[in-house]
Amino acid sequence: MDIRKIDDTISVSPQIAVEDVAEIARLGFKTLVANRPDHEEPGQPAMADIEKAAAENGLKFVYLPVESGNVTDEDVDRFAPMIQDADKPVMAFCRSGTRCTILWALSSARELDLEEVVSRAYRAGYDIRGLAPRIIQQAEKH
Incomplete structure (x- = not known):
């Protein structure tokens, strides 16, 4: 498992296994968010499991x-x-963690400035500078 903390409220991860869920709970997470569709890739765990x-x-x-x-x-x-x-902290996952990070970044643009959004994502290992125009667009909408 490769949990990457964005801030105190949310961390993201690439695909988790069913066996990882107990450890996620033990680490203190309260909510688990799946941003990956079922059957996206052969062999991935079923979201129901x-x-x-x-x-x-x-x-x-x-x-x-x-x-x-x-x-x-x-x-x-x-x-x-x-x-x-959501009850926090939240752990969100998808195939690589990128989708979760993008969702977080675009929704956080409504409250944080561009530099802070990009910086937090970068510290978690995701370079989202290419999304700057879209992040600014989200900020302007709200």
Whole structure:
């Protein structure tokens, strides 16, 4: 497991295994968010199995699938209130962690300036400078 902390409220990770869920709970996370659609790749764990493990380990589970390479404004509009209202800290995962980071960045642009959003993502290992125009657009919308 490769958990990357963005800030005190959210961390992201590449695909997790069902067996990882107990450790995620042990580390103190309260909500587990899956941003990866089922059947995106052969052999990936079923989200229903991860959801079951989350429930068994006292984690809230949110399934918010987003198509790889196609994070829409609608996806961000669903992610923003979910992450704001979620029990924290949150651990979100997808195939590589990038989708989760993009969702976080675009929704956080509504409250943080561009430099802070890019910096937090970069410290977590995700270079999202190329999203600057879209981050600015999100900030201007809200």
